[in-house]
Amino acid sequence: MKFGFFDDSKKEYVITTPRTPLPWINYLGCNEFFSIISNTCGGYSFYKDAKLLRLTRYRYNDVPGDVNGKYFFIKDGDTVWNPGWQPTKTELDSYECRHGIGYSRFTSSKNDVQAQVLTFVPLGDNCEISSLKLTNNSSSAKTLSLFSYVEWCLWNADDDMKNFQRNLSIGEVEVIGSTIYHKTEYRERRNHYAVYSVNSKIDGFDTSRDDFLGAYRGADAPLAVENGACTGSIASGWSPIAAHQLNLSLQPGETKSFIFVLGYLENLQGEKWESSGIINKRPADEMLAKYQTDEDVEKAFARLNNYWDGLLSKYTVRSSNDKVDRMVNIWNQYQCMVTFNMSRSASYYESGIGRGMGFRDSCQDLLGFVHLIPDRARERIIDIASTQFQDGSAYHQYQPLTKKGNSDIGSGFNDDPLWLIAGTSAYVRETGDVSILTEMVPFDNDASVAAPLMEHLRRSLDYVITHKGPHKLPLIGRADWNDCLNLNCFSEHPGESFQTFGPSEGPVAESVFIAGMFVKYGEEYAQLCELMGMPTEAERARKEAELMNEAIIKDGWDGEWFIRAYDAYSNKIGSKECEEGKIFIEPQGFCSLAGVGVEEGLAKKALDSVKEKLDTEYGVMILQPAYTKYHLELGEVSSYPPGYKENAGIFCHNNPWVSIAETVIGRGDRAFEIYQKTCPAYVEEISEIHRTEPYVYAQMVAGRDAKFHGEAKNSWLTGTAAWTFVNISQYILGLYPTHTGLSINPCVPKNFGDFELTRQFREGNYTIKVQNPDNAEKGIKQIYVDGSPINGCVIPYVKGKTFYDVTVVMG
Ligand code: BGC
Ligand code: IFM
Numbered sequence: 001m002k003f004g005f006f007d008d009s010k011k012e013y014v015i016t017t018p019r020t021p022l023p024w025i026n027y028l029g030c031n032e033f034f035s036i037i038s039n040t041c042g043g044y045s046f047y048k049d050a051k052l053l054r055l056t057r058y059r060y061n062d063v064p065g066d067v068n069g070k071y072f073f074i075k076d077g078d079t080v081w082n083p084g085w086q087p088t089k090t091e092l093d094s095y096e097c098r099h100g101i102g103y104s105r106f107t108s109s110k111n112d113v114q115a116q117v118l119t120f121v122p123l124g125d126n127c128e129i130s131s132l133k134l135t136n137n138s139s140s141a142k143t144l145s146l147f148s149y150v151e152w153c154l155w156n157a158d159d160d161m162k163n164f165q166r167n168l169s170i171g172e173v174e175v176i177g178s179t180i181y182h183k184t185e186y187r188e189r190r191n192h193y194a195v196y197s198v199n200s201k202i203d204g205f206d207t208s209r210d211d212f213l214g215a216y217r218g219a220d221a222p223l224a225v226e227n228g229a230c231t232g233s234i235a236s237g238w239s240p241i242a243a244h245q246l247n248l249s250l251q252p253g254e255t256k257s258f259i260f261v262l263g264y265l266e267n268l269q270g271e272k273w274e275s276s277g278i279i280n281k282r283p284a285d286e287m288l289a290k291y292q293t294d295e296d297v298e299k300a301f302a303r304l305n306n307y308w309d310g311l312l313s314k315y316t317v318r319s320s321n322d323k324v325d326r327m328v329n330i331w332n333q334y335q336c337m338v339t340f341n342m343s344r345s346a347s348y349y350e351s352g353i354g355r356g357m358g359f360r361d362s363c364q365d366l367l368g369f370v371h372l373i374p375d376r377a378r379e380r381i382i383d384i385a386s387t388q389f390q391d392g393s394a395y396h397q398y399q400p401l402t403k404k405g406n407s408d409i410g411s412g413f414n415d416d417p418l419w420l421i422a423g424t425s426a427y428v429r430e431t432g433d434v435s436i437l438t439e440m441v442p443f444d445n446d447a448s449v450a451a452p453l454m455e456h457l458r459r460s461l462d463y464v465i466t467h468k469g470p471h472k473l474p475l476i477g478r479a480d481w482n483d484c485l486n487l488n489c490f491s492e493h494p495g496e497s498f499q500t501f502g503p504s505e506g507p508v509a510e511s512v513f514i515a516g517m518f519v520k521y522g523e524e525y526a527q528l529c530e531l532m533g534m535p536t537e538a539e540r541a542r543k544e545a546e547l548m549n550e551a552i553i554k555d556g557w558d559g560e561w562f563i564r565a566y567d568a569y570s571n572k573i574g575s576k577e578c579e580e581g582k583i584f585i586e587p588q589g590f591c592s593l594a595g596v597g598v599e600e601g602l603a604k605k606a607l608d609s610v611k612e613k614l615d616t617e618y619g620v621m622i623l624q625p626a627y628t629k630y631h632l633e634l635g636e637v638s639s640y641p642p643g644y645k646e647n648a649g650i651f652c653h654n655n656p657w658v659s660i661a662e663t664v665i666g667r668g669d670r671a672f673e674i675y676q677k678t679c680p681a682y683v684e685e686i687s688e689i690h691r692t693e694p695y696v697y698a699q700m701v702a703g704r705d706a707k708f709h710g711e712a713k714n715s716w717l718t719g720t721a722a723w724t725f726v727n728i729s730q731y732i733l734g735l736y737p738t739h740t741g742l743s744i745n746p747c748v749p750k751n752f753g754d755f756e757l758t759r760q761f762r763e764g765n766y767t768i769k770v771q772n773p774d775n776a777e778k779g780i781k782q783i784y785v786d787g788s789p790i791n792g793c794v795i796p797y798v799k800g801k802t803f804y805d806v807t808v809v810m811g
Contacts, residue, residue, distance in 0.1 A: 147246075
């Protein structure tokens with residue numbers, strides 16, 4: 001069952017009922033100011049950091065769900081309704097929500113009044129614009145009142161939820177004309193404030209929640225709206241809000257338009273600070289002056305659309321499969337940009353106060369967006385590397401505002417260092433910018449101990465080399481990619497995540513997954529060394545990768561598949577010898593895609609085992625059989641009920657690893673089958689089962705053992721976005737950036753047909769026609785560049801050349 005449809009011509013998903021199985025959200029904002037908006041206008045806004053600088057409040061765990069947002073109430077006689085249906089839930093005569101690329105548009109009607117709301121964050125300003133148009137479609141004049149409503153958050157969202165003894169006394173606001181200023185903490189010289197303004201003269205306002213909503217009422221039935229009159233309240237402490245009232249009359253057929261702006265402001269450097277607590281409104285005046293007319297809004301909206309059209313034209317495909325085209329050209333790349341901006345911080349499943357930017361997460365996200373915004377990828381790499389410790393290990397997370405490592409979580413996830421090599425290699429292959437490797441980067445943000453980025457990468461590699469266990473496989477530490485595989489945690493605090501090492505046995509658990517990563521990224525590091533004129537170091541890295549390869553084949557192979565790990569007692573994890581958790585997906589995918597056991601036929605066996613043991617109609621499960629009991633020696637993985645999350649859920653993030661591995665051994669049909677199973681455009685048809693947004697990936701789909709097999713959770717912020725884009729764009733469709741040029745080597749299903757790609761790679765624009773006369777899954781007969789045949793499948797990069805006309809014949 002579907003709850004809407006894709007409108008590819010507009011790059012929108014059109015939701016046709018507000019009663020989606022779960023709130024279906026979108027992200028507004030590209031740089032520093034962001035909003036989350038659901039299909040019923042729920043959500044909140046923040047500047048840079050959803051924890052530390054949050055503008056509007058959100059309520060988690062609330063019933064009914066998704067009840068705080070930026071709302072417009074329309075009072076038409078006794079009927080009060082909202083264009084997004086919530087919070088009054090007045091039945092609408094028509095409803096439509098279009099989530100587009102960086103904007104959302106609502107069109108609804110009730111009793112012959114139509115409301116159109118377009119919401120977006122313009123480029124270059126820290127604000128959200130909502131353009132609201134009301135039209136009278138009846139044959140008689142209408143007198144209406146329009147009310148806006150946002151609830152301010154006391155900036156630090158964590159504190160806002162906990163520190164009531166203080167917070168209920170600090171709220172301060174001011175109203176000047178049609179602008180409501182939220183200036184809580186301004187007196188503390190915090191230098192920031194927020195505004196909510198409308199471009200018309202208002203007929204009333206409220207800034208105290210209690211006065212606007214009324215005692216013991218919620219936003220579903222605000223008293224002021226019911227009475228048709230705001231009270232003019234000025235909040236002092238308690239819960240400040242911003243509500244405007246606009247009375248209007250509309251002749252038949254008439255439309256009136258209003259522009260609301262919610263903005264974040266900082267005092268300009270050197271600006272006189274008015275110590276009386278009256279805010280310095282100049283920065284706000286300047287910003288608001290830019291968005292006063294419909295033309296202003298149209299221009300800003302056009303700029304935003306052009307920006308996105310430019311980004312999304314960097315990689316395009318035209319094939320006979322409209323679902324692939326839709327995901328590649330629009331939604332998968334869009335989700336990659338959102339994960340770039342958010343990492344794992346703020347969604348409807350990540351509270352915005354728990355996790356900030358993940359070291360491994362953001363490094364992997366880079367793989368999906370580096371071609372879109374290479375300059376910002378560069379900055380991101382430096383930010384991430386700056387949280388690395390001198391021994392090569394790293395803070396697992398850092399806060400986006402401060403860019404400082406999070407010491408509550410700390411370090412000790414032994415895969416983290418290698419992801420820095422993955423991200424940097426992707427950046428250098430994409431851009432050819434080797435200057436990043438000589439950039440001085442601090443350790444732990446301490447400028448007095450800085451080293452070139454290349455040295456950071458060396459320490460990443462050496463961290464793994466110097467932390468190996470009894471089988472010469474990498475020590476896992478607190479966990480590797482699988483956060484829940486806590487093999488060095490013993491009995492003391494069962495159920496806790498990220499437990500510390502046990503006392504006597506020592507941290508000896510080993511990870512075959514990290515070993516696979518080492519083989520792949522050891523080679524990528526070696527290539528960077530060669531670029532830097534360090535052949536001896538390249539040779540050393542390759543030797544180490546070879547040793548690791550041998551260790552995997554010797555002690556990481558179980559006969560039919562790769563084992564997952566050795567626990568702290570040197571017992572195998574993910575082996576046929578285990579009672580439960582006999583096979584895990586991660587090493588099958590990662591070792592095989594790294595090339596381990598490909599020549600020996602082990603990779604093929606491992607991937608066949610994946611198909612036999614882990615496959616379901618909704619995707620490939622992370623492990624089988626699910627753990628039915630809690631195992632102290634395994635940690636959090638077995639704390640989940642069977643079929644959920646890391647305990648035998650379909651962890652979408654690692655499905656592309658298996659699909660990529662299938663392309664490495666040339667099985668296009670199977671690679672595509674795996675791609676298809678979790679792909680939103682395909683899953684749209686079963687939205688009543690899948691339940692999360694049908695235009696983006698979710699982190700997890702419940703596995704076969706779960707009660708609700710096929711149900712997704714944790715949508716949007718997942719490494720799945722980057723890895724599926726890498727899979728489809730670089731391996732299935734086959735355009736892989738190398739240091740010497742663009743490699744073309746597709747691996748497609750036999751019936752995929754011919755297809756065309758365009759790619760912007762460095763300063764070159766490539767148009768690529770792929771012909772597949774023999775319906776081959778993989779293999780290149782010949783590539784022609786500007787009409788001339790080339791050897792092999794890498795189109796050599798030519799400095800300054802801007803156009804490449806390429807024909808590829810598979811076979
Ligand atoms: C996992 C969760 C786990 C958490 C903390 C996450 O990365 O996906 O399942 O609960 O880490 O251990
Ligand atoms: O690898 C992790 C990631 O860092 C956060 N989400 C879950 C993944 C698997 O545990």
